[in-house]
Amino acid sequence: MMGWLQKQRAKSRLRKAFQAAGLYVTYRSGARELIVFPKIHSVTSNDGRIEYVFTLIDGMDPKEVVKKEYVFQQVFGQHVQLEGDYKRFTLNIYHRGLPNELSYSFEKIKPHLEGLALPIICGMNRHGQYVAYDAISEPHLLIAGESGSGKSTQLRSILTTLIQYYGEDRLHIYCADLKMSEFHIFKRCRQVKSVCTTVDQLKRMLRFIKSEMARRSQLLNEKEVAHINDLPESERPPIILVCIDELVIAKDDKEIMNTRVLII
Structure with a gap:
């Protein structure tokens, strides 16, 4: 909880950011120039963060707020999150950043997978909660990044989670490890039906899967349903x-x- 004085200081700091970013409107009143900043509706503190809610003055371009996010980082530090639409915005200031490393624990992850038909574990958010989504509704995933950023580690975490979540009767996994260094640990798992290591092997695997998908499509058509589930x-x-x-x-x-x- 924040006291009245703390809130006033927090609002003053946000107005400082508005001024540095040029997010204000000026009016003339005789010889005086008045500066009007976006309206700050609330300042709250909880879960290791401070949350500001503010609205823009009519006529202000919301794109300028997003464009000037770096100014909020300069004033509050790098751990900021800015969200909003055409007028109303929420600015979260986190006291600490995301962890650089996470130790894998299926027991900790499992409660966050409940209700998901094919859960893909993504990692942990700023509140220390694991994040997962359902690959049945979002079936395509591309993991990209620079060398050494953890792409293969993320893939192994996803596969390890699914292997513990489903048995062989419910899930078949087909892997291609063209670098020949990442997926050998899964070769003896019952759910893993293939681990390709060459382009030719990958071609044969995709041909088989394509024919299996055609067979399943025919099955769905016969049963007049949209998905195997x-x-x-x-x-x-x-x-x-x-x-x-x-x-x-x-x-x-x-x-x-x-x-x-x-x-x-």
């Missing part, structure tokens, strides 16, 4: 997950890059 449990084939590490190695292969596989 809509089938009776006794008729439901396992979910297929395709995971390719270092796809860039195969970027010049037209057959691979032109393959269209619906994950259903």
Whole structure:
């Protein structure tokens, strides 16, 4: 909780940021020039952060607020989060940043996967809560970043979580490890049906999956449903997950890059 004096100091600091960013409107009153800043509606402190809610003055360009986010970082520090629309904005100032490393623990992750048909663990947010989403509704995931940023580590975390979440009867995983260094640890897992290490092996794997998807599409058409999860449990084939590490190695292969596989 913040006292009255603390709130006034916090508001003063935000107005300082507004002024540095040029986020204000000036009016003339005789010889005087009046400066009007965006209206600050509230300042609250909880969960290791301070939250400001403010609205722009009519006529102010909201794009200028987003463009000047760096000014808020200069005033409050780098751990800021700015969200808003055409007029109303929320600025969160965090006392600490995101952790540089997370120790994997399925027991800690598991409660955050409840209710998700195919949970993809993303990591931890600023509140120390694990974040996951359902790959059934969002079936395509691309992880990109510079070398050494943790792309392969993230993939291993996703696969490790799914292998512990589902048995072989519910999930089949097909991996391509074109760098030949990342997925060998999964070769003996029952859910993992293939670990390709060459472009030719990847082609054969994608051909098989494409034919399997055609078979499943025919099944869905016959049963008049949209997804295998809509089938009776006794008729439901396992979910297929395709995971390719270092796809860039195969970027010049037209057959691979032109393959269209619906994950259903």
